[in-house]
Amino acid sequence: MFGDLSWRPLTDEDAKASADLLNAIETVDKSGENYTEEDTRTELVDPYADLDRASLAAFEGDAMVGYMKIRFKPFAEEVHRVFLDGGVHPGYRRRGIGTTLAEAGVEAAKAVHALHHPDLKLMIDVHKAEHIAGLAELVRSQGFTPVRYFQRMERPLGDAIPGTEIPGGLRVEPWSEENDEDFRSVRNASFEDYWGAAPMPADHWKNKITNQTFRPEVSFLLRDSGGTPVGILVTMYWEADTEATGVRDAHFMVIGTLREHRNRGVASALIGHALRAAADQGYDQASLSVDSASPAGAPGIFEKAGFRPKMRYVRWALEVS
Structure with missing residues (x-):
């Protein structure tokens, strides 16, 4: 299904590949989000992004074509809300890569939650622009429901x-x-x-x-x-x-x-x-x-x-x- 793709967790050395992927995504999704290598490196070294346990990226050769990562919260009361972020290169969509990454993201969220707030309720959040084609269908297929709206x-x-x-x-x-x-x-x-x-x-x-x-x-x-x-x-x-x-x-x-x-x-x-x-x-x-x-x-x-x-x-x- 995925051809010659390779899969592994993200590292802080993936900043350029991440920026290239995100900028390719922006050409189609038009969310107003453009990145430099320094911008993506900042996200990769986030102290509350456990890349080893809670990230996954797909590569074709050296090019990143999809990713997901989880950001957990150091402090939480009653509910621990973790953020699941991800995306797939426009040229690689409709191949099941997004579904694979979403499923991996849910499991990764459970893993980091068990490490940091095992006694609390877990809520996994995805925050994306409403107009992105196929996004609603993907997250709904994993059981997500819309709970809040934000305006730029x-x-x-x-x-x-x-x-x-x-x-x-x-x-x-x-x-x-x-x-x-x-x-x-x-x-x-x-x-x-x-x-x-x-x-x-x-x-x-x-x-x-x-x-x-x-x-x-x-x-x-x-x-x-x-x-x-x-x-x-x-x-x-x-x-x-x-x-x-x-x-x-x-x-x-x-x-x-x-x-x-x-x-x-x-x-x-x-x-x-x-x-x-x-x-x-x-x-x-x-x-x-x-x-x-x-x-x-x-x-x-x-x-x-x-x-x-x-x-x-x-x-x-x-x-x-």
């Missing part, structure tokens, strides 16, 4: 971005090495009531947030009059996207406000400040992803700031007893 939203930038007044009693400051831990603590505290969220330990924060795509000059923190951090906005930028599209996109990766400070203009002030900063630094647009059922009413806040829906993502889940 975009806003063009330019001279029309007005300056933003910071609410009284608050002050804004850019990211620095000195306040990095404040950023992380606000992220963890503000996401406590977000569906599926879990605390980010320092090593995960460094890998996922303050990596080569992080833009500290467009990342800000708000403090109250006593100096307590109450809100953050973190911006990322992918050079590969600009190479592919010609558009410089400032992606607002994390926007968080402590619960006791919500509905006081904190998020709006951070967004406005970051939009102006991004425009001043030559970005063409800003983007973000939002949970359609955000407990903080985020979709409305973003629409008020000029963001408009661009692409919908589905979170598929499989409960494993």
Whole structure:
């Protein structure tokens, strides 16, 4: 069925082959995700991606034609949600490779779950753009069902971005090495009531947030009059996207406000400040992803700031007893 394909776990030496595969997938799936070798290497060295136990890739010669990998969570309560990611080269689809990888992913998720949170319920999540051809059929065949929807939203930038007044009693400051831990603590505290969220330990924060795509000059923190951090906005930028599209996109990766400070203009002030900063630094647009059922009413806040829906993502889940 698979011809001369070879199969093995991923390693951190597969960064270039992974980038080549993901960029080939993007030419067909059009999810707006382009990669450099450095980007894929960052994902491969994720401290919570157990490549030996929980990844599998298919190769024809030196070319990777399909992969799957699992990312588990170091902290979980009641439910341990692991993420199953994967893809198949467009030229190799409809051959059963995706089904083989999906089945292997479910078994790998069970294995890492048994190692880290054996007493909790296991939920396996897949997060993909809704429009990808054949994706829904594949995950449904493995028992996954849609449980949540997310929107990618975009806003063009330019001279029309007005300056933003910071609410009284608050002050804004850019990211620095000195306040990095404040950023992380606000992220963890503000996401406590977000569906599926879990605390980010320092090593995960460094890998996922303050990596080569992080833009500290467009990342800000708000403090109250006593100096307590109450809100953050973190911006990322992918050079590969600009190479592919010609558009410089400032992606607002994390926007968080402590619960006791919500509905006081904190998020709006951070967004406005970051939009102006991004425009001043030559970005063409800003983007973000939002949970359609955000407990903080985020979709409305973003629409008020000029963001408009661009692409919908589905979170598929499989409960494993």
